[in-house]
Amino acid sequence: MTSTSESTLLESVPNQLYIGGRWIDAEGGRTIEVDDPATGRSIRTIADASPADGIRALDAAVAAQAEWAATAPRVRGEILRRAFDMLQERKAEFALLMTLEMGKPLSEAAGEVAYGGEFLRWFSEEAVRISGRYGQNPEGTGTMVVSQRPVGPCFLITPWNFPLAMATRKIAPALAAGCTVVVKPAELTPLTTLFFAKLLEDAGLPGGVLNVITTSSSGAVSEPIISDPRLRKLSFTGSTGVGQKLIAQSAANVLRTSMELGGNAPFVVFDDADLDKAVDGAMLAKFRNIGQACTAANRFIVHESVADVFARRVAERVKALSIGRGTEQGVEIGPLINDKAVDKADGLVQDAVSRGAQLVTGGKRVDGPGSFYEPTVVSGVVAGSEILREEIFGPVVSIVTFADEDEGVRLANDTQYGLVSYVFTADLARGQRMIDRLETGMMGLNVGVVSNAAAPFGGVKQSGLGREGGLEGIHEYLSTKYTLIPNS
The missing domain is CATH 3.40.605.10 (Aldehyde Dehydrogenase; Chain A, domain 1)
Incomplete structure (x- = not known):
């Protein structure tokens, strides 16, 4: 009403x-x-x-x-x-x-x-x-x-x-x-x-x-x-x-x-990253605007040595998110823009799971009225999954692992898009290399939000x-x- x-x-x-x-x-x-x-x-x-x-x-x-x-x-x-x-x-x-x-x-x-x-x-x-x-x-x-x-x-x-x-x-x-x-x-x-x-x-x-x-x-x-x-x-x-x-x-x-x-923003977490900062950054980069942003992190590319703990800690935060009408006190996740958006997010999640990914939390529509979808974490996403190629535009974290820096860079750049990337590492030299190697118009280094009126916003490639x-x-x-x- x-x-x-x-x-x-x-x-x-x-x-x-x-x-x-x-x-x-x-x-x-x-x-x-x-x-x-x-x-x-x-x-x-x-x-x-x-x-x-x-x-x-x-x-x-x-x-x-x-x-x-x-x-x-x-x-x-x-x-x-x-x-x-x-x-x-x-x-x-x-x-x-x-x-x-x-x-x-x-x-x-x-x-x-x-x-x-x-x-x-x-x-x-x-x-x-x-x-x-x-x-x-x-x-x-x-x-x-x-x-x-x-x-x-x-x-x-x-x-x-x-x-x-x-x-x-x-x-x-x-x-x-x-x-x-x-x-x-x-x-x-x-x-x-x-x-x-x-x-x-x-x-x-x-x-x-x-x-x-x-x-x-x-x-x-x-x-x-x-x-x-x-x-x-x-x-x-x-x-x-x-x-x-x-x-x-x-x-x-x-x-x-x-x-x-x-966009198809990679969110790269190295093995030396401060996981507190990385998890905080992930929540901002993914769930701002209910994930409906071109700058939203789309692919969480996490070093294999910290992937399990990262997934668990993000899932704990995601489970605690409050869903409801945006005008209600304390609500953190509102509706997606329409039912078509819900269908897309759910289809990408189901495709990833059918190919072998693990559903850590969420993964379901929320009964109406309104076009709501549960905040979701999917880990162990395998190559070829649609969720790695398409812009999700919804509250879904998809996690894929990598073994070394070169593989992380290859996975991050493996897209036709190049709007923004996020990198979490304690090694400043590695951070500088990522600035040079990642094919995006913008990058957040140990931060989950980059937009600012005083900064040039835009991307490369498509x-x-x-x-x-x-x-x-x-x-x-x-x-x-x-x-x-x-x-x-």
């Missing part, structure tokens, strides 16, 4: 499209339902954009581009800073809203508000630091001026698992750089983005700079936007398969692209292109211009 406070919050969330500074209905009045994964019940009816609505949003972004690009960097930065301050004042509302539409425990949702807000603060400061170069050319015949310009109108596609942070991580650098945007949040968790758009509106963001379209027809709505020659940048976070299709669509107009795609956050993040939305001024 939805409480009075939850109902009041949900009614305050806009349920229309945000285009050109106005809240409007979708073409034909089409609507979609947003469900609470903990109950399976609808919590809000919102607009369902058509392809024509998507083009209207792009029209608005194009119309606002020149004026926004000419807006002083300090003004752009101050709008983002006001948005950061307002988010802190309303953090309880945003946290509850994310828990209602996505299912994560309220404490984790509050953590996402803090993390997501940092992108607003960071890029409010970076807006005034966009710089270039000025100097004489080597021949001495003229002056070279290198400057940075906004790329232009951007299309930002965000995923369902971090509804606020994935929006701020894209929107903040784009606005700081002087770009206008069309944002398409995931159909499963669009309410947080709509609520955030209202916050930016209240913070003084001019109409047309940010446009939000919610839709149940992602491909049909996205394709005309991507193929429009006025669009200059596409940023997507989601599966590798969808990312590959979007890259192909972007080729026709040679769009700038940023792709944060799938985990994506480009970086979000850090000094690098704003440059994804800038183009470099070189001018030669002759001496005479």
Whole structure:
């Protein structure tokens, strides 16, 4: 049952499209339902954009581009800073809203508000630091001026698992750089983005700079936007398969692209590791966001001499996790996003067990309502198991053993993905070797969480292109211009 406070919050969330500074209905009045994964019940009816609505949003972004690009960097930065301050004042509302539409425990949702807000603060400061170069050319015949310009109108596609942070991580650098945007949040968790758009509106963001379209027809709505020659940048976070299709669509107009795609993170525990730190790190790297994160540890690659004790200690912690609706006090594991996600996690566990792995704890669906799956530990996973190849996106620890450093590295790199890795060792020289040898864009050394607004987030191989956050993040939305001024 939805409480009075939850109902009041949900009614305050806009349920229309945000285009050109106005809240409007979708073409034909089409609507979609947003469900609470903990109950399976609808919590809000919102607009369902058509392809024509998507083009209207792009029209608005194009119309606002020149004026926004000419807006002083300090003004752009101050709008983002006001948005950061307002988010802190309303953090309880945003946290509850994310828990209602996505299912994560309220404490984790509050953590996402803090993390997501940092992108607003960071890029409010970076807006005034966009710089270039000025100097004489080597021949001495003229002056070279290198400057940075906004790329232009951007299309930002965000995923369902971090509804606020994935929006701020894209929107903040784009606005700081002087770009206008069309944002398409995931159909499963669009309410947080709509609520955030209202916050930016209240913070003084001019109409047309940010446009939000919610839709149940992602491909049909996205394709005309991507193929429009006025669009200059596409940023997507989601599966590798969808990312590959979007890259192909972007080729026709040679769009700038940023792709944060799938992951299959190795969590490597060496025989000299501090097991207290390794177990703590494992709980963070695996069970944050109920395992529904591209940075979640997917394959626990543990030295054979400590694998049994590591599995036992992790299982003890996992058995103690509290399962329930994220709004309930003390809950640590909420629902997965939907029944399809439960089916996937359970299928991967059953496949591993059928090939000889041992089920240490968990491994079952939780009776409804809602889409819950028991936190699970599977040890002795054998080569060829699907759980070693596919991104689990659920609360499942899969353990495989190795005998020496070379084998550990080989197992860790044995994937098409390369987003993040985690290494636990007391040997700093070995840690340095792992930085060099592991094929990932990010690495946590003796730590289970690496994300930070001040750090570049992104991967290699089929985990994506480009970086979000850090000094690098704003440059994804800038183009470099070189001018030669002759001496005479």
